[in-house]
Amino acid sequence: INEELAMRLFNTTDAVGKVIEETNFGDVEVIAVMKEMPRNSSYQFNNIYVLDGYGSFPDNWQRFIQSWRGRFAQTWVLFEESADPSAITDFQEEFVAKYVPEDQRDQVDFYFQNVADIHLGSTGLETGGMSPRLAIPYSDPGFVSVILMLGFLVVLIASLNYVNLSSVQALKRTLEASMRKINGANNRNLIIQLFYETFLTIFIAYVFATLIIWLLFSFFLEVANKDFEWSLLYSTDLIIYHFIVTVSVWILSALVPALYYSRLKRSLLILKNAFSGKGDKLRKGLVGIQYALSIFLIIGSLVIYRQLNYIQNKDLGFNNEQLIVLDINSGNARRSFKEIIQGIKQNANVVDASTSSRVPGEWKNIPTANLSLNLTNQPIEASHYGIDHRWLNTYQMDLKQGSNFTGAPSDSLSIIINGKTAEMLELDNPIGERIWVMSNRDSVSMKVIGIVEDFHFESLYQTIGPVVLTSWHNHVRSIDYFTIRYAQNPKETVEHIEEVNATFDPGTPTEINFLDEQWGRFYKAEESRATLILIASVLSILISAFGLFGLINFTMERKTKEIGIRKVVGASVGNIIQLVLKDYLILLLIALVIATPVSWYLFNDWLSDFAYRISLSFDLILIAFVIVLLISFSTALARIYRIAKTNPVQSIRYE
Numbered sequence: 001i002n003e004e005l006a007m008r009l010f011n012t013t014d015a016v017g018k019v020i021e022e023t024n025f026g027d028v029e030v031i032a033v034m035k036e037m038p039r040n041s042s043y044q045f046n047n048i049y050v051l052d053g054y055g056s057f058p059d060n061w062q063r064f065i066q067s068w069r070g071r072f073a074q075t076w077v078l079f080e081e082s083a084d085p086s087a088i089t090d091f092q093e094e095f096v097a098k099y100v101p102e103d104q105r106d107q108v109d110f111y112f113q114n115v116a117d118i119h120l121g122s123t124g125l126e127t128g129g130m131s132p133r134l135a136i137p138y139s140d141p142g143f144v145s146v147i148l149m150l151g152f153l154v155v156l157i158a159s160l161n162y163v164n165l166s167s168v169q170a171l172k173r174t175l176e177a178s179m180r181k182i183n184g185a186n187n188r189n190l191i192i193q194l195f196y197e198t199f200l201t202i203f204i205a206y207v208f209a210t211l212i213i214w215l216l217f218s219f220f221l222e223v224a225n226k227d228f229e230w231s232l233l234y235s236t237d238l239i240i241y242h243f244i245v246t247v248s249v250w251i252l253s254a255l256v257p258a259l260y261y262s263r264l265k266r267s268l269l270i271l272k273n274a275f276s277g278k279g280d281k282l283r284k285g286l287v288g289i290q291y292a293l294s295i296f297l298i299i300g301s302l303v304i305y306r307q308l309n310y311i312q313n314k315d316l317g318f319n320n321e322q323l324i325v326l327d328i329n330s331g332n333a334r335r336s337f338k339e340i341i342q343g344i345k346q347n348a349n350v351v352d353a354s355t356s357s358r359v360p361g362e363w364k365n366i367p368t369a370n371l372s373l374n375l376t377n378q379p380i381e382a383s384h385y386g387i388d389h390r391w392l393n394t395y396q397m398d399l400k401q402g403s404n405f406t407g408a409p410s411d412s413l414s415i416i417i418n419g420k421t422a423e424m425l426e427l428d429n430p431i432g433e434r435i436w437v438m439s440n441r442d443s444v445s446m447k448v449i450g451i452v453e454d455f456h457f458e459s460l461y462q463t464i465g466p467v468v469l470t471s472w473h474n475h476v477r478s479i480d481y482f483t484i485r486y487a488q489n490p491k492e493t494v495e496h497i498e499e500v501n502a503t504f505d506p507g508t509p510t511e512i513n514f515l516d517e518q519w520g521r522f523y524k525a526e527e528s529r530a531t532l533i534l535i536a537s538v539l540s541i542l543i544s545a546f547g548l549f550g551l552i553n554f555t556m557e558r559k560t561k562e563i564g565i566r567k568v569v570g571a572s573v574g575n576i577i578q579l580v581l582k583d584y585l586i587l588l589l590i591a592l593v594i595a596t597p598v599s600w601y602l603f604n605d606w607l608s609d610f611a612y613r614i615s616l617s618f619d620l621i622l623i624a625f626v627i628v629l630l631i632s633f634s635t636a637l638a639r640i641y642r643i644a645k646t647n648p649v650q651s652i653r654y655e
Helices: 003-010 059-066 092-099 102-107 141-172 174-182 187-224 230-234 236-262 266-270 280-313 331-335 337-344 409-413 419-424 490-504 515-558 560-568 573-607 619-644 648-652
Strands: 019-023 026-029 323-327 350-356 368-372 380-387 399-402 414-418 434-438 443-452 467-471 481-486 512-514
Touching: 141 236, 141 280, 141 515, 174 187, 187 230, 187 236, 187 515, 230 236, 280 515, 280 573, 280 619, 323 490, 323 515, 331 337, 331 490, 337 350, 337 481, 337 490, 350 380, 380 419, 409 414, 409 443, 409 467, 414 419, 414 434, 419 467, 434 467, 443 467, 481 490, 490 512, 512 515, 515 573, 515 619, 560 573, 573 619
Parallel strands: 380 467, 414 443
Antiparallel strands: 019 026, 323 481, 323 512, 350 481, 368 380, 368 434, 399 443, 414 467, 434 443
């Protein structure tokens, strides 16, 4: 056991030799006390049973252990350092042929996975049974790439913006640079000064960034659904990336104005805006890139928001709200399930209660049964639920045809199937048909008494598959849950459930879940992703808006005299605004043309992971365009309007 469990059980960590009574394996002796698992370990456990062979397992587990189809545990293999794991899997075909019945061989496969690959390489693997509890859910490498890309895009937008503004600032200091050259400074002196000043700015920005990270770190952990120490961001493994990003921004933002300064001549001293037109194409190109990235991020935010909204509001085939699930974790509760249900229903808040082997949105593995019209045909594999006669009512599911279970002993030879099962078995009128239901334990011919409307029992990443509902007394899987529908007062209802459970099963802690929260975990990563993309989009737009404001200020200074002359010859305020913003509007349209196909391809690919999804529409592009247009241009319109309203005489005297 670990130190935390030792303290709970014995109030001391010196627990070696002490006995823990009445566990799943009887009375057991503590032979060692281990340290806590690190917080960043995927697997978290507080006890390890050291068993003398599989015979130590309880009798009701033996059939799973003896079955080649049983996947109740993970197998860990320690190889010699020079060993090749593939040398063992080369014998897979021979092994399967020897131990697995012929009709099950297409369902059996195994391979070795390196421990280092588990976290990012297990998204397609099922977990359940006695697999270690995941403290840190397996992560999707695609999601990691998305986060890296988001961070890179925001840094890129900010960097391009800073390069743009630093080049503008350098050009505005042409007079200062010329004076320094007249007084003996050479190009090298000017460039060193530029790099030094830029370094100070970047360093101050880095310090501020560190402060902001520290202040917002808790918020970030909540949004990203992560748990790690702040110091990890500044570990030796990551600090090199801080250095690379900081130095890259420093060099790029200082290099562009340095190139301008290297061409500066003393004779330009008398011209206030001598270099003001230099680099216009570069600056506009950088603005265009910022626009394209902002549009891409906004479209992404809208797509993810709409898909999540669609998922959360899609009809699941049952009502998952106001449902409480109570785990059955002992034989006492299993044997007394009818009395427990009766006791739970005595509370006025309880609308209905039932029992089942599994629940829709299952957080363990879902058992399956093979179905066939006769024992000679190739069977189909269907998800199995053993239920009582109140289960359909509790979940507010509808029957398309036939009838529900009655609660009588004869229910054990009847089944209810969903429409998908009838379709796969090619049954036009399934009511009354007899179907063989096959499990590891037995094969039983059972009568179809009803067809339930198709319902989602997994996330919307998966299509609805075949389902078979048997009565609670079946040969596939015993009951494992109570489901309680309540009308109001969830806290009071939970307290009542705990009280009833303790009456019939005092030795087992009550394990309760709200079903809608369990369904929400399917899309927790997507919600985090949507929030992070939204934050990145807002940041990118704000950064771009600040940058555009600075560039338009620079443009207005350059064109001050031109604007004065145009006003003298009759130009209106609207003409002046059009003069300044026309080029940037063209840039925005070009950015839209570039960002649209890229966004369409990437987010259509992301949506393809969902079995049920929205369709992309052109209003997404229009909304993204309007958002960028309004935010970017509204920051600059006030400044342009003020200059446009200035007395033209003052404007003409500007130079």
